[in-house]
Amino acid sequence: MNPYLDLFLTFARVGVCTFGGGYAMLPLLQREVVERRGWATESELMDYYAIGQCTPGVIAVNTSTFIGYKTRGIRGAVCATAGMIFPSLVIISVIAAFIAQFAHMEAVQHAFAGIRLAVCALVLRSVYKMSRNGVVDLLTGALLLATFCAVAFAGLSPVLMIVLSGAVGILAGLVRRRRI
Known part of the structure; x- marks a missing residue:
């Protein structure tokens, strides 16, 4: 597979799970980038995450940019970043078109409550993994x-x-x- 397409598709898979933002994505990034692809070590991913936290912008997008740059230079950074933001762009566009019609429904409110809890669990897992390597x-x-x-x-x-x-x-x- 083309390495640039691979970067785009890998980060698009992670980006499609954007509920909860960058912290909720850490376990997915860790699995894809460290375990499956070997594009970074756990320590490097933590460093990218720390730098991404300090730089302007969305932490997951910043982290994907750093990893893309590390693996394939500027073109890799562009592909990884595009992959990370593309699913959000599509999902937000679809939700924005229909949210006003469904937001009041009890089932939708319960779904969002469940999603928030799952995001909390993902963030806690991220904190645990990061503290294991950072402390x-x-x-x-x-x-x-x-x-x-x-x-x-x-x-x-x-x-x-x-x-x-x-x-x-x-x-x-x-x-x-x-x-x-």
């Missing part, structure tokens, strides 16, 4: 807990916490290097 010592565990509390309970900006956590990581690396 490597006491400092990273403390950073995870502090960042969660700061964002969830103190209402601090996630972007601020990402920048602060990155700074702490850099400082910790410098301190470790001086001790050795």
Whole structure:
């Protein structure tokens, strides 16, 4: 198969499951990109996800762009990004055309409630997998807990916490290097 078509179709398969956004897609991305295709390691995928979180735009689209670029350069980035957004474009267009006629129906409201729960489960799975690979010592565990509390309970900006956590990581690396 053409490698560019393969990138497009792979990310289109992931993109069709966009309910819940980028975090809900992490298990699907991990399976497709790491396990099935070998386009990235789990560690690289986490790095792409972290960078995608810090850059403007949708995290799943940013991540697909990074992976496409890594595997096939600029054309690969374009194909992967197009694959990721194409299903959303089609789904949103169809939903927008009919949502006003069906949103009030009890069955549709229950379906959306069920979808929200499934998305929560996917996000929790993503958090579990990412923390398994990201928490490597006491400092990273403390950073995870502090960042969660700061964002969830103190209402601090996630972007601020990402920048602060990155700074702490850099400082910790410098301190470790001086001790050795």
